[in-house]
Amino acid sequence: MSTTLSKIEKKTAYTLLLPAVCLVFSIILFPIFANIWISFKEVGLKDIRIPEPRAKKIVKNIQDNNSELKIIYKLRNSSLTQNIREVRFSDKFPKNIEPIDLDTRCDFKSKKIKCFFGDWEAGYRENFEIIIKDVNNNVINIQNIKSYKPDLNGKSDNILLTTEFTLKNFKSIFLNNNFFELLMTTFYFTFFGTLGAIILGIFAAQLVNQKFYGRSFMRSILLFPYVGPVVALAYTWTLLLDPNSGTINSLLVSYGIMEKPINLLGQKYLIINILGFDFKLRLALTTVIFFEIWRYFPLAFLFILARLQAIPKDLYEAADVDGAGPFRKFFHITLPQITAILSILFMIRFIWNFNKFEDIFLLTGGASGTLTLPISVYQQGFAVSNIGMGSAVSIVIVLLLITFMIIYFKLIGKRANEI
Amino acid sequence: MKFKSLIITLFASSIFLATIICIWTIIATLQGLSFTALNFNFNLLLSLGLTIISIFIGNKFNHLLKIFVLSISFTILYIFLSKSSPLWFSGGIFLLILFFTNKLRKYDLKYLNQDFISEKIVFEFLSLFAIIFFALVILFPFYIMFVTSFKTQTALLINPLDLSIDFSKNIFDIFKSYFVIFKTYDFGRYILTSSYVSIGTVLITLLFAIPAAYAVARLKFFGKNFLSTSILIIYMFPAIVLVIPLYTVFSQLGLRNSIGGLLIVYTATTLPVAIYMLQGYFKSIPKEIEEAGLIDGQNWFGIIIKIIIPLSLPAIASVSLYVFMIAWNEFLFSLMFLDNPKTFTLSRAINHLTGDAETPRQYLMAGSVIVTLPILLIFVYFEKYLVSGLTAGSVKG
Incomplete structure (x- = not known):
């Protein structure tokens, strides 16, 4: 009887504690350890944003031809420092609309255009154009075309997750x-x-x-x-x-x-x-x-x-x-x-x-x-x-703090409870 | 012995009176009177004379009569010897001297003739000095903050020392800074954001802390000692070492510039101290009450809701007020995480005002009054609860 009761007690204790402990761990303890990781890296503020491929869609009329439209996608790599690999692009069109002279990197299937752009280096820019026409030569509704948003994705290294480490930050702190x-x-x-x-x-x-x-x-x-x-x-x-x-x-x-x-x-x-x-x-x-x-x-x-x-x-x-x-x-x-x-x-x-x-x-x-x-x-x-340097200074603070706390607990910790 | 205590009394009391007259002069200067010197030595001599007369007259006459006659004659002497000044200033001098001669009531020759009296006299005057020192040092900045918010840019440029409020203007002109702060700088929104964030932090903290504190206080489980020490140690780690990793993670998750992100961080940073304070109180509740509840067939949840919470309302009030204060005053995280004016809290908004060097100082002070006033009112009203929160939270933790 008593063992089951103590089991229940333990279980209840853990359930009651879990939310608070999880939150404190993720917001306080995790960052303290994350500092150690970051402090050994060369990371700037601008590297924090994960580079992503972006496209701005511009739709233009072609003179004297209402059944054809030109779409310009302004493509770019959002990061000026990092590459993106295997960029894929896709966009949707309404019914009965087809592209003409499609770029070789792309193909068109069931109302969807899909392209594979390969690798984009840092700061890459391209104006990608396609011309579309209505199969039945009807007038194309521009707003209808505009309402679809292109979808892009690519692979990139998150600089925070790579395993390249350097002692540069600590060197520049202590040698300063x-x-x-x-x-x-x-x-x-x-x-x-x-x-x-x-x-x-x-x-x-x-x-x-x-x-x-x-x-x-x-x-x-x-x-x-x-x-x-x-x-x-x-x-x-x-x-x-x-x-x-x-x-x-x-x-x-x-x-x-x-x-x-x-x-x-x-x-x-x-x-x-x-x-x-x-x-x-x-x-x-x-x-x-x-x-x-x-x-x-x-x-x-x-x-x-x-x-x-x-x-x-x-x-x-x-x-x-x-x-x-x-x-x-x-x-x-x-x-x-x-x-x-x-x-x-x-x-x-x-x-x-x-x-x-x-x-x-x-x-x-x-x-x-x-x-x-x-x-x-x-x-x-x-x-x-310089995020890396900032983290390295944080580490110095944490180390000094730990020293103070050890001194505190050694000297006064026992007496603290008596008072 | 008598002579020594007499000298000490004269010395201490005249410095005291001279000091309070000088402070009154400073206050009058800030109301627009132009004094070119503090005349400390003159005040000192005058006070010395007053003390000598007061001590030697002693209690031979009616006390009230004595202090009135002395105060009026010395005020007239003061006005006669110093330059002419408005009636309210002289009235203030009169009240100060009245207060002072009243304080001197017990200092007659007989009193000074006692043994070991000189030390006591010094101590009494030091206490008076301390009262004035602390009141001045603490209230002066708050006074300046409040008064500056009612001035205009040009008035401040002409005479930075004239901080008097011109009541002859219409009400709109007097409160102009506040209207501008609300209209142009959108402070209404910031007050709302700050309130949401602070109240939200309190609620979420309580929601997480009460069960956890109950577990720490009452239940037996593996790792309990480790947990209760680590709560305190975690509380010692400052926000500044958390800022960089949180900033990077929040940037990548898109939690920056969101109230949600701020709520998570505030809750996490106040949780350790909330748990620490609550578990201390929970431990003081007699176990028998809970056992009675257990026999009645309540589960743990029922016990917390029906027994623990109603019995520990004072502690919960302390924690809530303390957490509210922390969240309302918090600056570092709001500086790091918020850079879109739409999500600013009050503290961040005031900091943003100073980013523009052209912002007139009365607007800055009006903003400061807006952020300070609510928390001071709450403090004065709930002082008892907040003080116990402060004591536990800031020194033990």
Whole structure:
């Protein structure tokens, strides 16, 4: 009895899981593996379309002869880079209509014309003409002829399915001089973005954990930056920081705090003189990091607040008895209580910030020293139109991610369940 | 000890008042008043004087009388010493000083004489600063977005700092950007598309996630542990590494520029977190209830429909709102898959607006308001549910 029940249970479990698992596999896991395949190929954006033979049918009257018509098929190979083999063509005619002087490649049988055109090289074009006449010398209805669509097919290699592989993509990634800079930019962005968001999150959580008038309002608006759509927020900030008539620059200039407006998103370096030494600050990158902090500190805030509210109240009461001030309470009670959560938060936010694409893409598009790995995937794949390179960069991202995850599970994975 | 806390109070409170006066000046500048300097030092001196007087008067007089007299005299002093400004600006200064002197109520000499008080005072003022800092930093961009959408191109060119809304114009002129956005740029269609896509994603995700989550939470089967860890790991993989293969496959299958294609991708990317959240909740439902259902002759399907779903409505609401938010705000996939304006979602349409450098910024901001407002309203209304979704979805997963 129990074995049949557990069998039924297993079967039910698999049926219930099947749709979700299939979908996730095909849309998430399959592409990750497909990336490996594509990254070893030389594929451009234009190669993705499968080449196909195409024909445009034009019907023309022949002068003084209503019982004959000329049909021109403008034939072409849709691809400019790939050949099509064994192109076959067929078209239908209405009753009682026959072609005259048919091309040798074709033959006519039971109202149907069939042709075999052989191989078409890349970019092949031909104007293929036939003349048709009505057997009974009646007037041919042009619309009737036009209503039939020619049918073409041919064989071609799908460049994605061939087994030619090359290491060219990886070679050009790793041998590129900018690769190190790309990595460093990504790490700067990820590290400082994560750190800043967590620090700001601690402040916000500490604030909301107190009682004050308007606390629940504060709690709601603190989440606005994350809840709002990234497109709208990124463009609003771009507008605020615009050097020509952006609000912040105009304010600073009109108050005389700065002489000239500063292009916070378009200037790669800002030279700061401290004690006679010139420091180069990555200006655009810093701005983007600040946007990142602004947008994602709410998540850190939420998580830290939940932890703060779980700290037993008697710890603070005991501290009050000892006469400890608020700062002492924070450093000696609150901080030790939240360090575990902070380390988990840091790892997870690190992984997520590492993958961030939209924010930088919308603010700078990767220009002025803000090119990170995810932006590079887009640039290689869609701006340079080199799908293979884009995939290779994706592989680099996936490998780094796996490394981070291993570190995460090794370091904190076990503790994650205790919290 | 007394002297130290006195100095700290003076220092902290005067910086605080000077800062809020400066912020008020900035807000007034954005309403079209032309200030050429922030006068932080002047404000600081004024605040210092005010604090000293307030502390030394202490609670010797009626509190209300004291704060009114102090505020009125200092406002008059402020107006007298700085240049003339409209009544509403001075009124604002008056209210700020009133608020400030009211805050100073408990700071008399007796209070400052307590032990360990200085640290507490610093902390109190830091909290006040933090409230103002966070409110300003968060609301300022939203305010700019909203206000810019009511301006005209020429007004913005003449004075980019004057963001006041001119209510003397007729209603059509005030809302002109919105009319243009809907008429010329076809935003009505995009709102519909975005709604279809978001609601569709929610429904399909629930349809797939509820049975799967139930299986993970309740049933025993081979590979269960492996599956529940892989759900989390899969969720960590970013959209950007999926984009190129999906783009190629969708191009060859003709799924680009179709709402269907977008729905499939959105559902697949939100499924892991939906399953994760739901199974956690399902586990908390007492098993006895289901067993009673089993004895009544219900099959698994009946149990899910009649017992599990009605009992876990709050969790389902959280998941739905979270998924809705993700789908509504999603940008990367809509950028990759949609290039026909007929299939644009709102996010993609706004991005398309910026493609043309000539697009006036008030139209861009009107579009941004249109995409932001619904999600913020939903958030404010269903905050409780969405917050639990956010906590589970974005940090754990």
